[in-house]
Amino acid sequence: MTDTAIEMIGVNKWFGDFHVLKDIDLTVGAGERVVVCGPSGSGKSTVVRCINRLEAHQQGTIRVDGIELTDDPKSVAAIRSEVGMVFQQFNLFPHLTVLQNLMLGPVKARGLSRAEAEARARKYLDRVKIPEQADKRPGQLSGGQQQRVAIARSLCMEPKVMLFDEPTSALDPEMISEVLDVMVELALEGMTMVVVTHEMGFARKVADQMVFMDAGEIVETGPPAQFFEAPRSERCSKFLSQILSH
Amino acid sequence: MARMVGLASLRSSRPGPDPGPHGRVPEAPGQARGGRNRAAVWLALAAVTFLSGCASSTSWGWYVIDPRTPSGWTNIKFLANGMGATILISLIASAISIVLGLLVALPGLSNRWGIRLINRVYVEFIRSIPLLPMLFWVFYGLPIIFRSMGLDIPIDPFWGAIITLAISDSAFTAEIYRAGIQSIARGQSEAAQPIGRSYAQTMRYVILPQAIRRILPPLANQFIYIVKMSAFASVIGMQELTRRANELVVTEYRPLEIYTLLILEYLVLVLLISAGVRWLERRMGSDERG
Numbered sequence: 091m092t093d094t095a096i097e098m099i100g101v102n103k104w105f106g107d108f109h110v111l112k113d114i115d116l117t118v119g120a121g122e123r124v125v126v127c128g129p130s131g132s133g134k135s136t137v138v139r140c141i142n143r144l145e146a147h148q149q150g151t152i153r154v155d156g157i158e159l160t161d162d163p164k165s166v167a168a169i170r171s172e173v174g175m176v177f178q179q180f181n182l183f184p185h186l187t188v189l190q191n192l193m194l195g196p197v198k199a200r201g202l203s204r205a206e207a208e209a210r211a212r213k214y215l216d217r218v219k220i221p222e223q224a225d226k227r228p229g230q231l232s233g234g235q236q237q238r239v240a241i242a243r244s245l246c247m248e249p250k251v252m253l254f255d256e257p258t259s260a261l262d263p264e265m266i267s268e269v270l271d272v273m274v275e276l277a278l279e280g281m282t283m284v285v286v287t288h289e290m291g292f293a294r295k296v297a298d299q300m301v302f303m304d305a306g307e308i309v310e311t312g313p314p315a316q317f318f319e320a321p322r323s324e325r326c327s328k329f330l331s332q333i334l335s336h
Numbered sequence: 337m338a339r340m341v342g343l344a345s346l347r348s349s350r351p352g353p354d355p356g357p358h359g360r361v362p363e364a365p366g367q368a369r370g371g372r373n374r375a376a377v378w379l380a381l382a383a384v385t386f387l388s389g390c391a392s393s394t395s396w397g398w399y400v401i402d403p404r405t406p407s408g409w410t411n412i413k414f415l416a417n418g419m420g421a422t423i424l425i426s427l428i429a430s431a432i433s434i435v436l437g438l439l440v441a442l443p444g445l446s447n448r449w450g451i452r453l454i455n456r457v458y459v460e461f462i463r464s465i466p467l468l469p470m471l472f473w474v475f476y477g478l479p480i481i482f483r484s485m486g487l488d489i490p491i492d493p494f495w496g497a498i499i500t501l502a503i504s505d506s507a508f509t510a511e512i513y514r515a516g517i518q519s520i521a522r523g524q525s526e527a528a529q530p531i532g533r534s535y536a537q538t539m540r541y542v543i544l545p546q547a548i549r550r551i552l553p554p555l556a557n558q559f560i561y562i563v564k565m566s567a568f569a570s571v572i573g574m575q576e577l578t579r580r581a582n583e584l585v586v587t588e589y590r591p592l593e594i595y596t597l598l599i600l601e602y603l604v605l606v607l608l609i610s611a612g613v614r615w616l617e618r619r620m621g622s623d624e625r626g
Binding site for chain 2: 142144170171173174175177179181182183184185194195198199240243244247249
């Protein structure tokens with residue numbers, strides 16, 4: 091792996107006439123944890139979704155692990171196989187058991203045998219601390235458990251980068267910490283992570299770099315200490331005072 | 337039911353009016369309690385009026401399909417023997433339609449309008465053709481096209497009916513698939529992106545298993561529709577239920593009784609299908625809930 095995991099240079103994107111990303115420049119080093127925050131509609135989810143091509147950017151360059159993201163399906167597939175993604179709505183496959191959810195990717199995309207895939211699936215279920223739920227269906231689990239399964243499902247592909255798109259926003263308050271704990275452990279193990287979240291406690295604990303977005307622009311970046319104590323822009327300090335005040 | 341009661345009253349009724357078991361029924365209003373009872377009484381009265389018509393006379397002649405007489409039994413066997421052809425035509429046509437419908441539906445989900453157009457043209461064109469003209473076209477017209485292409489493919493009534501039913505139905509099946517697949521949340525295919533190596537894998541392992549469960553009821557509807565529409569095959573000489581009924585009517589001159597039995601034959605067939613589908617739905621439904 092190169093020293094730079096993700097590189098975005100002058101990325102622009104429009105939804106119709108709406109300019110959703112404006113000249114985004116962002117570099118994420120290997121092993122680095124970046125937390126992206128900002129008001130709703132600021133484009134933070136779109137940034138993350140561009141990195142694994144769930145959205146296509148129209149201008150600029152995105153490189154993941156040295157591979158440039160282009161319209162070529164091969165580059166898209168190559169990048170997706172290195173990038174794990176955790177969604178706000180979990181998006182587990184409801185017709186499969188937890189174990190089957192975890193084994194599908196390794197068996198179909200990585201070509202592992204069923205036994206290897208099951209061993210790997212059980213290993214990551216242990217990591218997210220729900221080995222006993224292996225044979226249940228997603229619908230039988232709590233939101234927090236479902237999100238941990240979703241994290242384990244991504245880890246089973248052994249990605250180099252993990253993207254989190256508001257992973258705790260759909261959870262009941264008492265379940266947020268069980269998901270964040272898993273994410274903190276992952277961060278401590280050195281996983282490269284880009285996390286869109288409003289959980290500022292988590293951000294202080296693990297982030298190497300904070301990114302504040304508003305209206306499609308990156309307004310401010312910096313290490314958490316400086317970011318939280320002395321935000322340079324007014325928009326950022328206003329946003330922080332709003333979400334930290336309660 | 338009507339047939340059974342009608343048959344039961346045959347013995348006494350044929351010589352003259354039937355004083356028989358129905359005589360007691362008019363006392364029923366005295367026992368009526370509340371709305372439901374009253375409705376039941378009215379139903380019973382209506383049934384009695386209807387059946388006394390059967391019993392009394394010259395307008396009904398259930399003897400034509402009375403299983404206790406040799407000729408009646410022969411007639412029943414003749415009519416019921418069409419069942420196999422009706423079922424076989426319906427099953428094969430449905431199977432083709434279910435595969436063809438999916439193949440037509442998939443281009444309709446493309447991001448590119450040129451590919452979606454294939455789906456639109458097929459669906460709009462095929463579903464605008466009434467079944468009977470299409471049946472004539474396939475049975476009488478298609479062999480001419482084959483011959484002009486130098487192909488010697490005869491189309492018999494059996495395959496003519498199947499081709500017509502399958503193609504005609506596939507446009508509807510395609511729309512059912514499209515709706516079912518589109519109803520699966522976008523997040524499911526997004527989550528499948530890194531996991532399925534290809535579009536086909538995403539469809540096969542993630543989207544279709546979920547979509548099939550949702551579209552099972554409308555697909556069953558289409559199957560029932562095919563069973564009923566297979567009656568049209570009678571006009572090109574296919575020996576299925578309706579054709580046999582028609583032929584027997586021509587020799588026996590008893591349309592009322594024979595067509596009544598025909599309707600009951602379709603009723604039994606459709607009720608059996610419904611029960612089968614319910615069972616399948618329960619199985620697949622519980623599958624998803626765990």
